[in-house]
Amino acid sequence: MFTFVHMKIKDLNQNRLLTPSMLYKYIDGKDLLSNLKILGTSAEARPIYGYRVGKGANKILVWSQMHGNESTTTKALIDFWSFLKTDQAEEILKGCTFLMIPQLNPDGSEAYTRLNANGVDLNRDFIDLSQPESRLLREIYDDFKPSYCFNLHGQRTIFSAGNTSIPATISFLAPSADLERSITPARALAMKLIVAANNKLQSFLPNAVGRYDDGFNINCAGDYFTAQGTPTVLFEAGHYPQDYNRKTSRKAVFDALIEMCEVISFNKINSFSVHDYPKIPENQKNLRDIEIYNLKGTSNGILSNKNKVFVQFKEELKDGVIFWSPYFDSLNEEHEGLNKINALNHTDLKNILVDFDTIKNLTKMISLLSLHE
Ligand SMILES: [Zn+2]
Numbered sequence: 001m002f003t004f005v006h007m008k009i010k011d012l013n014q015n016r017l018l019t020p021s022m023l024y025k026y027i028d029g030k031d032l033l034s035n036l037k038i039l040g041t042s043a044e045a046r047p048i049y050g051y052r053v054g055k056g057a058n059k060i061l062v063w064s065q066m067h068g069n070e071s072t073t074t075k076a077l078i079d080f081w082s083f084l085k086t087d088q089a090e091e092i093l094k095g096c097t098f099l100m101i102p103q104l105n106p107d108g109s110e111a112y113t114r115l116n117a118n119g120v121d122l123n124r125d126f127i128d129l130s131q132p133e134s135r136l137l138r139e140i141y142d143d144f145k146p147s148y149c150f151n152l153h154g155q156r157t158i159f160s161a162g163n164t165s166i167p168a169t170i171s172f173l174a175p176s177a178d179l180e181r182s183i184t185p186a187r188a189l190a191m192k193l194i195v196a197a198n199n200k201l202q203s204f205l206p207n208a209v210g211r212y213d214d215g216f217n218i219n220c221a222g223d224y225f226t227a228q229g230t231p232t233v234l235f236e237a238g239h240y241p242q243d244y245n246r247k248t249s250r251k252a253v254f255d256a257l258i259e260m261c262e263v264i265s266f267n268k269i270n271s272f273s274v275h276d277y278p279k280i281p282e283n284q285k286n287l288r289d290i291e292i293y294n295l296k297g298t299s300n301g302i303l304s305n306k307n308k309v310f311v312q313f314k315e316e317l318k319d320g321v322i323f324w325s326p327y328f329d330s331l332n333e334e335h336e337g338l339n340k341i342n343a344l345n346h347t348d349l350k351n352i353l354v355d356f357d358t359i360k361n362l363t364k365m366i367s368l369l370s371l372h373e
Contacts, residue, residue, distance in 0.1 A: 015245045015246075016069070016071060016072075016112075016244075016245070016246070016315065016322055017071070017112055017317065017320075017321075017322050018065070018071035018074055018075070018103075018109060019109055019110045020046060020047075020103060020106045020109055020110060023074065023078075023102060023103055023109070024049075026078065027078060027081075027102075030078065030081070030082055032051070032078070032081050032082065032085075035051050035052055035053055036049050036050070036051050037049065037050055037051075037052065039101065039136060039140060040132065040133075040136035040139075041132065042105070042106050042107045042116065042117065042132060042133055043107055043116055043117040043118050043131060043132055043133070044106075044107045044117045046106040046107055046110070047106070048101065048103065048104060048106060048133065048136060049101070049102065049103070050099055050100065050101045050140070051081060051098070051099075051100045051101075051102070052097070052098065052099050052100075053081070053084055053093065053097075053098050053100075054084070054092070054093040054094075054095075054096045054097040054098050055093060055094065055097060056092075056093065056094055056095040056096040056097050056265060057095070057097075057147075058095055058096045058097070058147045058148065058264050058265070059096070059097050059098075059099070059144060059145065059146045059147045059148075060096050060097070060098050060099070060146060060147065060148045060149075060150065060261070060264070061098075061099050061100075061101075061140065061141060061144055061146035061148070061149045061150070062077065062098060062099070062100040062101070062149075062150040062152065062257075063100070063101040063102075063104045063137060063150075063151065063152065064077050064100075064101070064102050064103065064104070064152035064153075065102065065103040065104060065105055065106075065108070065109050065152075066104045066105050066122050066123055066133075066137075066151070066152075066153070066221070067105065067108065067114040067115075067121075067122070067123065067153060067154070068103075068105045068106075068107065068108020068109040068110070068111060068112060068113050068114065068115075068116075069108065069109075069112045069113055069114055069154075069315065070114070070152075070153050070154030070237070071109070071154070072154045072237035072246040072249055072250050072253065073152035073153060073154060073235055073237050073250075073253050074102050074103060074152070075250050076152075076237065076249075076250045076251075076252075076253035076254045076257065077100060077102055077152060077253075077257070078102065079250070079254045080254055080257045080258070081100070083254070083258065084098075091262070091265050091266065092258075092261045092262060092265045094265065095261070095264060095265025095266070095267075096261055096264060096265055099140065099144050099146070101137075101140070104122065104133055104136075104137060105122055105133055111317065112315070112317040112322060116131055116133055118130075118131060120134075122134050122137075122221075123151075123153075123219075123220050123221055124217070124219045124220060125219065126138070126218065126219050126220060126221050126223075126224040127218055127219050127224070128219070134221075137221065141225065141228075141230075146230055147230070147231075147264075148189075148190075148193075148230065148231050148232070148233070148264065149221075149222070149225045149230055149231070149232040149233070150232075150233050150235060150257070150260075151221055151222045151225075151232060151233065151234045151235070152235045152237075152253070153234065153235065153236045153237070154236060154237045154238070154246070154249075155168070155171060155236040155237065155238045155239075155283075156238075156239075157238075157239040157287060157288075157289055157312075157313075157338060158285045158286070158287050158288060158312070159171065159210060159236075159238055159239075159283045159284070159285060159287065160210075160283065160284050160285075160286040160287050160336075161207055161208050161209060161210040161281045161283065162207075162210070162281025162282060162283075162284060163281075163284050163286065164207065164281070164284075164286070165286060165287065165336040166207050166208050167208065167238060167239040167240060167241065167287055167338065168208060168209065168210030168236075168238045168239075168283050169205050169208040169209070169238050169239065169240045169248055169249050169252055170201065170205065170208070170209055170210070170235065170236065170237060170238055170249055170252040170253060170256065171209070171210035171211060171212055171235075171236040171238055171283055172194040172197065172198070172209070172210075172211055172212070172233060172234060172235060172236070172256075172280070173194075173211065173212035173213075173214060173222065173233075173234040173236075174187050174190035174191040174193075174194055174214070174226070174231075174232075174233065174234075174277065175187070175190070175214065175216075175220065175222035175223040175225075175226045175232055175234060176214045176215070176216040176223060176226065177216075177223070177226040177227040178216060178227065179216050181214050181215075181216060183274055184226070184229075185229075186226050186229045186230055186231045186232075187226055187231070188231075188274050189231035189269060190226065190231040190232055190233050191274045191277040192263075192269050192270070192272040192273070192274060192277075193231070193233055193260045193263060193264070193269065193272075194211070194233060194277060194280070195272040195273065195274075195276040195277055195280075196259055196260060196263045196268075196269075196272050197209075197255075197256040197259050197260055198276075198280050199272075199276075200255060200256070200259040201252055201255060201256060201259075204251075204252070204255065205240075205248075205252055207281070208240070209252075209280060209281075210236075210238070210280065210281055210282070210283040211277070211278075211280040211281065211282050211283065212234065212236065212282070212283055213282060213283070222234045233260065235253055235256065237249040237250065237252070237253050239287075239338065241338065286334070286335060286336055287335065287336055287337075287338055288310035288311065288312055288329050288330070288335050288336070288337055288338065289311060289312050289313045289326075289337070289338055289339060290310065290311040290312075290326065290337055290338070290339045290340075290341065291308055291309070291310055291311075291335070291336065291337020291338075291339070291340045291341065292308065292309045292310075292311070292337075292340075292341045292343055293307060293308045293337075293340060293341070293342060293343065294307055294342050294343045294344045295307050295308065295309060295343045308331065308333055308335075309328065309331060310328075310329040310330045310331070310332065310335050310337060311326045311327065311328060311329055312326070312327055312329040313325065313326055313327075314326075314327055
């Protein structure tokens with residue numbers, strides 16, 4: 001078990017970082033550079049590129065890596081660009097015109113941070129417009145006048161699809177346009193696209209599609225654009241069991257993009273019902289990366305009367321490599337581990353944690369917690 005989890009941790013280091021240079025080298029390798037244009041620059045003066053393709057009446061504005069450490073949807077978006085070069089995409093390109101921004105936050109993508117170089121969450125900046133990246137997206141929106149917006153993100157491993165132990169491998173949201181969470185005409189169209197994608201994804205990911213809570217926040221890009229009357233879909237690439245590289249959610253996002261664009265191109269959107277939208281389970285925070293169970297609690301320590309410890313990974317970029325640092329998360333027995341470790345299979349806790357090299361810090365954390373209790 002330990003070796004297995006350890007292997008997965010090694011895999012984690014390889015793929016989640018997607019800096020601008022890594023991205024554009026990858027795009028070049030796919031022979032997709034020709035339609036790429038500089039749309040503006042970031043706080044640290046890095047270029048922000050866009051890719052324009054298609055001739056259809058439905059204009060679709062797509063952006064990814066607004067949060068720099070959320071690279072899965074960017075990879076799915078490049079997969080989608082590649083798909084658009086194939087014969088199968090003919091109808092989509094007749095129906096839609098795309099403007100796609102693979103990395104709206106290149107500084108955060110370089111530093112592997114959610115925030116931009118000035119420490120601002122760009123997805124909470126749509127009223128203030130304090131940052132060059134959010135101002136650029138607003139200018140592009142005003143100029144391009146999209147019929148639809150797709151806002152691409154990644155979510156943490158903690159989210160389950162509903163009150164289950166199934167990770168939400170992909171989640172969606174049709175953001176609200178007002179505090180009352182009304183189903184405005186724009187929001188209804190976003191809901192129908194999500195219903196279409198959910199129907200499509202169920203055979204591939206049964207019960208693993210989630211929906212985010214729709215509390216209104218006009219500072220968020222999706223809420224702002226929906227309030228302007230543009231149907232906007234939030235995508236969140238999530239976890240699939242043992243797939244920390246997120247190949248499964250990358251495929252889910254790719255499949256969802258194709259399904260939604262086909263529905264739009266073939267004018268099938270009204271064959272889906274907004275009543276099916278709330279049937280998609282709402283995400284809960286039930287999951288944690290590691291569960292160590294059957295622990296023996298110390299008589300007077302924090303572990304007394306508890307037999308489980310939950311550990312989460314924190315991603316940290318050091319010298320160009322992402323390290324996954326484990327930290328103690330909780331003793332909440334309502335949680336469920338994505339990786340489970342049976343303490344009974346090991347003579348004592350200390351040895352377990354020492355064996356399990358990458359979470360050895362947990363030894364210190366648990367003993368500190370016990371001492372403080
Ligand atoms: Zn995000």
